Amino acid sequence: MDDAVPPAAAPQRRARQPRRATTERRAEILRAAAHTFGSKGYKNGSLAEVADQVGITHAGVLHHFGSKEALLVEVLEYRDKEDVRDLEGQHIPDGIELFQHLVRTARMNVDRRGIVQGYTVLTGESVTEDHPARDWVTNRFTILRGEITAAIVEVGGGDVPQDVAECAASAIIGVMDGLQVQWLLDDGVDLPAATQFAIEAILTAALLGTGRPHPLT
Template sequence: MTERTRKGGGGGGGARRGARGEERRAEIVRCALEVIAERGYRGATLGAVAERVGLTQQGLLHYFPTKEALLVAVLAERDQWDTGSARRDESTAWPLDLLASLVDYNAMRPGIVQTFSALLGESVTDDHPAREFFTRRYERVRADMAATLRGEFGDRLPGGLRPEEAAPLLVAVMDGLQYQWLHDPEAVDMPAAFRSFLALLGQSAPPRD
């Protein structure tokens, strides 16, 4: 009997344990999404998620050591779901009408939008655990939005801006509307306001005096 056999069959057992661990992490993220949808950002405690997934809170900490780490995983999963369900071909740009549909969808899941906005606001501090996630996300999203605008308008928007110049403005409107909508959903119709902004993007700039 070799040393590898005596220790339980070599790398196969480790691979199976790793796969089970990834499955467990995915299950925890799915349950966290459910809890957030039901209870919102503040109600999505580690204890509530642990109870939903059938773990003790200490057991949950084995997979996600902090609430922020779990919520970042939830947001990453949301991004993958949104982009994967919206585009069959990842090499193509988002059409603007698809972005508008995504805003419509976000208006139906305030708990996730609340979680995104709360973590985004907190992440501006240097040592926040979500800072790197949002920094990388914004790099990717700005590039995606520039590709979207180039696909819609070419190398220049009707107002004269290049797609790379307008992309941060498009992202800022999407995220800024979410904050206003969360504070006063009766006063701010997020989907309608976003479509109004898209209409502005398609208008030529007025002549200067």
């Protein structure tokens, strides 16, 4: 009946869009969610805001992902896949190349403020109790530490004790993350320079006594 008449003559903003490939639609939502969770955090970012960016309602988002938490998990997985795709073709860097890659990443990050902010906010949030991203973040750190530790040992030709390599690996990850926070809050911080300086310093210290003093550049 006529009582169902909606705000008549509404050429509905999100009116009938041609049915897109669902996969691409989901990817759109994931990118929007990554942006929202990145700038506002997971808890503070709302499904409505995510939905707005792709022109649907929050219920539409839930149709695709079931729950907010499931959406976060998929965002995380999506970003992992993207990272891997970026590296495709290139061989995974190891040894000394890994450290050059890390410094290059810091340089690139200056032009990817949004992504850096997202990573920072989510990582900070994740240390709270029962945070849905906690396992993901923890796991990511564990893998990264493993790779960097191995690279240090390799560069040191096996002369670097395991515990020293592990300390140095944690420190390298820590300094990268910590510098990002300072840079996000204050543009005066020279992210690439400080990152390179610190990585070289830590690497040099780890290799001390192995006869390979000045590893980078």
